[in-house]
């Protein structure tokens with residue numbers, strides 16, 4: 001038996017990166033759970049931001065932003081970036097977190113986040129509701145060397161240990177154990 005829960009804005013789980021706008025001289029960032037990859041060629045990211053966000057104002061000024069994946073151990077700082085606004089706080093000065101220059105865009109990376117995407121805004125979609133959709137092209141990515149797998153080309157997710165957000169219960173979690181190989185385990189399911 002399933003119970004109807006009505007229209008929902010929840011997926012389980014959701015990522016919880018810090019999205020940053022601005023420059024090395026003046027930046028702001030916020031926690032964003034409503035974010036996903038939008039395509040592969042070119043690689044894009046799509047996120048839902050409330051019009052009132054200070055970070056959105058800075059993204060609009062330069063047309064650039066970065067997506068910064070935090071470690072699970074840093075939930076407190078990420079939550080702080082998600083409950084305080086750059087309209088009346090300097091979140092980097094107050095948290096002690098720092099910026100480092102990106103390679104391609106003017107928006108810096110969050111130094112304490114081990115995986116980062118550099119993005120350029122492609123378009124904004126006004127849905128006529130609470131949030132605007134910002135779609136960006138991912139023009140570069142960075143990973144700390146100590147979270148890479150032995151090939152050196154891919155992130156080892158256990159080493160990354162990313163923060164995950166659970167809507168509804170409003171919890172931060174970390175990922176659990178590996179269950180199978182994707183694009184592979186499905187081959188063991190044979191038609192009758």
Ligand SMILES: Cc1cc2nc3c(=O)[nH]c(=O)nc-3n(C[C@H](O)[C@H](O)[C@H](O)COP(=O)(O)O)c2cc1C
Nearest residue numbers: 030031032033034049050053054055082084085086
């Ligand atoms: C776990 C979590 C997830 C959030 N996800 C979003 C989101 O997807 N979109 C959004 O606009 N705000 C989201 N917020 C709220 C913003 O992060 C928050 O309002 C922040 O203070 C805005 O900062 P700013 O005004 O400095 O940009 C989230 C907050 C938390 C704690």
